[in-house]
Amino acid sequence: MMEAHELIVVGGGIAGLTAAAYAAKRGMDVLLIEKNETCGGLINTFARDGFTFDGGVRALESAGIIKPMLADLGIELPSVKSPVSVGIGKDIITVESEGDLEAYAALLRRTYPESGEDIDRLVSLIRTVMSHMKILYAVDNPLFKNFREDLGYFLRVYLPWMGKFILTLRKLDSLKGPVEEYLAGIIKNPSLRDIVDQHFFKATPTFFAMSYFYLYTDYFYPLGGVGKLPERVQEKFLRFGGKLKTGRRIVAVKPAEKVLVDDQGYSYQYKKLIWAADLRFLYANTETNGLPEPVVRNIAAKKTAMEGAKSSESVFTLFIAADLPPDYFSALSRGHFFYNPSAQGLGAIHRKELASLLERWERLSRATILDWLDRFCRYNTYEISIPVLKDPQAAPPGKTGIIASLLFDYELVKRVHTDGWYDGFKAYLEQKILSVLTENLYPQLSGRILFSFSASPLSIEERVASSGGAIVGWSFEYPIPVTSSMLGVNESVLTAIPDIYQAGQWSYSPTGVPTSIMTGRLAADRVAKK
Numbered sequence: 001m002m003e004a005h006e007l008i009v010v011g012g013g014i015a016g017l018t019a020a021a022y023a024a025k026r027g028m029d030v031l032l033i034e035k036n037e038t039c040g041g042l043i044n045t046f047a048r049d050g051f052t053f054d055g056g057v058r059a060l061e062s063a064g065i066i067k068p069m070l071a072d073l074g075i076e077l078p079s080v081k082s083p084v085s086v087g088i089g090k091d092i093i094t095v096e097s098e099g100d101l102e103a104y105a106a107l108l109r110r111t112y113p114e115s116g117e118d119i120d121r122l123v124s125l126i127r128t129v130m131s132h133m134k135i136l137y138a139v140d141n142p143l144f145k146n147f148r149e150d151l152g153y154f155l156r157v158y159l160p161w162m163g164k165f166i167l168t169l170r171k172l173d174s175l176k177g178p179v180e181e182y183l184a185g186i187i188k189n190p191s192l193r194d195i196v197d198q199h200f201f202k203a204t205p206t207f208f209a210m211s212y213f214y215l216y217t218d219y220f221y222p223l224g225g226v227g228k229l230p231e232r233v234q235e236k237f238l239r240f241g242g243k244l245k246t247g248r249r250i251v252a253v254k255p256a257e258k259v260l261v262d263d264q265g266y267s268y269q270y271k272k273l274i275w276a277a278d279l280r281f282l283y284a285n286t287e288t289n290g291l292p293e294p295v296v297r298n299i300a301a302k303k304t305a306m307e308g309a310k311s312s313e314s315v316f317t318l319f320i321a322a323d324l325p326p327d328y329f330s331a332l333s334r335g336h337f338f339y340n341p342s343a344q345g346l347g348a349i350h351r352k353e354l355a356s357l358l359e360r361w362e363r364l365s366r367a368t369i370l371d372w373l374d375r376f377c378r379y380n381t382y383e384i385s386i387p388v389l390k391d392p393q394a395a396p397p398g399k400t401g402i403i404a405s406l407l408f409d410y411e412l413v414k415r416v417h418t419d420g421w422y423d424g425f426k427a428y429l430e431q432k433i434l435s436v437l438t439e440n441l442y443p444q445l446s447g448r449i450l451f452s453f454s455a456s457p458l459s460i461e462e463r464v465a466s467s468g469g470a471i472v473g474w475s476f477e478y479p480i481p482v483t484s485s486m487l488g489v490n491e492s493v494l495t496a497i498p499d500i501y502q503a504g505q506w507s508y509s510p511t512g513v514p515t516s517i518m519t520g521r522l523a524a525d526r527v528a529k530k
């Protein structure tokens with residue numbers, strides 16, 4: 001007997017959980033299927049020897065979406081603000097409010113005293129984007145507001161805001177191009193340019209990259225780790241009567257019969273399906289037998305588009321447990337820290353040199369690749385998260401856990417793996433990151449490490465089945481095979497396959513946690529309406 005459900009959601013990341021929770025809240029019979037033993041996907045927290053580590057996103061930005069969604073679902077998520085520090089060499093500042101843009105500008109002036117005009121132009125750009133962001137986020141996302149219960153709010157606040165919102169989207173159009181190209185037009189000093197943009201993905205839209213300064217002030221951290229967010233949404237989903245199957249990976253979709261098959265050979269019948277995982281996998285594993293010819297053609301076209309597009313960048317992360325008290329670290333920065341050990345910047349190292357390395361791969365010695373890696377680590381920007389500085393329970397007394405990551409190329413690690421020296425490469429990279437951190441930031445770390453371990457783009461690919469180890473779905477480089485216009489967001493949840501909807505980081509670009517939640521909600525609404 002095959003089990004049958006009104007709605008099946010595949011993928012228990014935050015998008016799938018949101019979709020499942022909202023559909024179950026509306027009384028639908030929902031089954032959520034997740035390949036791992038626990039849900040959460042790229043939002044996950046785990047404990048090791050008393051240390052709490054966040055394996056995916058390090059803190060959350062509400063972006064007018066997460067907190068309203070929690071309120072709408074009646075979820076309590078005890079959290080603290082998570083201020084961000086920014087540092088270059090020994091010079092470190094903290095961003096707690098918009099006013100700290102001045103401190104950021106002063107940091108850049110101290111580091112690049114000859115580039116005053118460049119910095120003025122940059123600050124003016126950030127200010128412009130901030131003013132736009134303030135309008136975009138001036139109201140809670142309407143998706144999570146029940147206007148029927150509060151018509152006054154709709155007329156008084158939301159309606160007048162709508163006009164400004166559309167105008168702002170138009171203004172942002174001129175800032176849609178790649179940030180590196182835009183900055184090349186306003187910043188002459190290449191090192192300064194690198195320090196500002198090298199921790200963004202390639203071709204990140206300018207407004208998205210430059211909005212980060214504003215978003216820094218929006219970050220919050222759930223007590224117990226970011227993984228508490230999916231945990232709470234999952235609890236709500238179950239309370240609404242939803243059913244959950246973990247440890248089951250869907251391997252085939254048969255839309256003509258409305259059947260799914262998992263990796264253990266079990267089949268599931270659905271009326272509607274929401275796919276909240278990698279879309280390339282969906283199209284590659286959809287059987288089109290028995291579907292009308294025009295539908296088959298549409299599916300084939302989508303499949304080709306998905307195959308021709310790039311996944312987003314990935315990360316390499318080092319987790320460190322240190323026998324040093326939190327005070328040692330809080331004397332330098334807050335718990336979320338973007339750090340540049342050098343003011344020089346990556347220059348051609350992470351793009352041109354890497355491309356050339358991959359092109360000449362077969363002819364290169366391992367020593368040449370490791371030399372590149374040394375420079376990559378020395379001149380890069382690190383995202384450092386120290387959970388115990390946000391939540392005192394996140395480490396044993398007197399000890400500190402540190403999470404340090406770098407954007408990292410999937411293809412490079414994949415080749416190293418194919419060539420059979422993955423473990424050695426990983427160990428080398430761990431040592432490199434450790435020595436950069438010890439030499440530039442935390443000298444006392446040396447000799448005080450209790451244990452450390454790492455996760456590469458391959459670990460991410462394996463854990464969440466995200467092709468290319470992508471951490472935000474599609475790359476910003478064209479062609480992007482899904483919608484990337486806010487005005488088209490309602491359509492972002494449609495697929496070419498009958499009765500199958502999509503949600504999450506592969507369904508809309510640019511993405512991240514808030515967009516995954518928003519598309520999860522939109523997909524649930526579509527399905528429930530039908």
Ligand SMILES: Cc1cc2nc3c(=O)[nH]c(=O)nc-3n(C[C@H](O)[C@H](O)[C@H](O)COP(=O)(O)OP(=O)(O)OC[C@H]3O[C@@H](n4cnc5c(N)ncnc54)[C@H](O)[C@@H]3O)c2cc1C
Pocket residue numbers: 010011012013014015016033034035036039040041042043055056057058059061248249250251276277278281315405463464465466471472473503504505506511512513514516
């Ligand atoms: C290091 C890091 C830092 C980040 N920083 C930020 C940030 O600052 N701000 C921000 O907004 N976002 C950030 N992100 C991105 C954000 O975490 C993701 O975009 C978001 O969590 C994606 O959620 P999702 O549900 O769409 O996808 P996922 O979390 O990938 O969920 C997909 C789920 O589907 C499951 N699955 C896959 N295939 C199958 C299958 N065949 N059958 C069953 N289940 C399947 C997976 O196991 C997974 O649980 C970061 C991510 C990382 C890793």
